[in-house]
Amino acid sequence: MAEQPKLLGTLPSPFVHRVIWALKLKAIPYEFIIEEDLTNKSPLLLKYNPVHKKVLVFLHGDKPVCESMIIVEYIDEVWPQNPLLPKDPYERAQARFWVKFAEDKGTTVFRMFSSKGEELEKTKKETLEMLQTVEEHGIGEKKFFGGESIGIADIAFGSVVYGLEIIEEAIGEGAVFEDEGRAEMSERDIANPFYFWFSQVCRLGRIVKFFSYNESWREFPHADEFDLEQAESRDHKRWMERQNSKLSEKARKEDYARIHTLVDSAYKRDPRILRRKEEGKAEKQRKKEAKFLAKKVQEEGKRKGETVEEETGRQASKMREEFTEEDNRHSTSVEVRRKLQEVSEFQTERVWIVLFGEVEDELRLRTGFVG
Structure with missing residues (x-):
């Protein structure tokens, strides 16, 4: 039996999420090795990434591959099932264009962590402009970047926008989703392509399964409650396995619900949707008054x-x-x-x-x- 590939990284990290999503989409079993202290790098990290000496590192046997999107492409070529890159040369070029755009512009989102005052407002504006570009030119009326199936561009962007809710909590309410500036940038109403795409990515079952391993978005992977090595008998071990399975399923459902809450929150906070509701209420009131008169x-x-x-x-x-x-x-x-x-x-x-x-x-x- 071939040795499972290993992923050396840390959580939470959007770059680690990219690789994990690719592995989950292709149903590839892997071992996740956490680099807990980045100030005190492990010998394994220094051995397999001697150039940059930092995560993320994917080990396929003794072959190390670094950089998240390079790793994703490597996985797509080695394991061809559920392809992430299209076969058509032009479509493949377009997918790589949006990956490059995500690499260049997507990280603007995370600059909000370290920005304050005018710099924060500038960063928010750049983030909203980036999202508008993605919405109008990348997604359009499609379900995903490449059409009906998730691809490499969705992975590149999805790992970035998934953290928007955490950033809002860190820098203040309504940092991105509730910003009125974004409402002025797009004339689209409730059928917002960006939110629709975001919900499709978050609701994709094979990706959602990844989050069942996390107690929260800010903690390390969930560990089993019962250590099977401590079982006193075969029956005891089976009981432990059942208990671990129940707890894991409970955690999965909680995280699945959290993802849906995030997407629903995005829709409810959209100022255009709120404006539409207010207009509907006003119209009902006018009809009621006319009938009364x-x-x-x-x-x-x-x-x-x-x-x-x-x-x-x-x-x-x-x-x-x-x-x-x-x-x-x-x-x-x-x-x-x-x-x-x-x-x-x-x-x-x-x-x-x-x-x-x-x-x-x-x-x-x-x-x-x-x-």
Whole structure:
């Protein structure tokens, strides 16, 4: 059986994440050797990286490979399953272009750790401009940089942007995701390609599995609770394995939920999404007020109509009394019936004209328009 490759590095580190993601995507078992004290370099590190004397080092047998993206390309060539670089020469050149862009510009994010005052504002601006460039020219409407499957450019950028939440916590709330400047840079609304891409990378199962080995984003890999070497019997060892598996699964679910929380937080904090929600609330309120006003006008018109009808009824009754008296005096029944008919027609017409006129005046006063 071939010896597992070894990865010599430290955590947390975006450069280590790049290599681990590549190994996870290709389902390659490996041994992770932590360089705990970088001020006191181990003999293994000095032996396999005598030039720079620093992590990251990938050991394939006795062959050391250094520099994170060089290691990723080496892994992609040695283990061809789930390729990270496209076959087409032009697409491969484009992927390498964005890797170079990530190498040159992506580390701008981490300068925010050591920046203050005006320098911090400048660094934030550069970071936002970098993200805008990636969003508009690198990702566009695609799921990943290269299309439908994750590739080397996604690994180069993903390891950088994954740390944005930690940086926000370190330098102050809303350092990147909540910055209004970024909202002004892009006209896209809720369908934000950068956040969509970020969520796709973070939700990719084979990458998410990596985080089950971490108690938090700032701690070293999770160690098993029970040491199998201390088992007193085979049954005891199996029990330990089951317990370790349960604890590992619990940690994996917690970290998986943390990743989703990060992505959801990015969406919820986007000022454009907040602005869209506020506009929706305002539109609902306007419709509610318009409906209330129309109902009020209708009720007032109805009340005024009832008042006019009562007044007209009184006038009609008075006219009937007068005509009745006249009928008694002159006994001209035919003429009286004709006049009573006129009174009835007058009552109906008067109610309609006055009611419509009142409502028409009210609508003209409130809306300036009568349909």
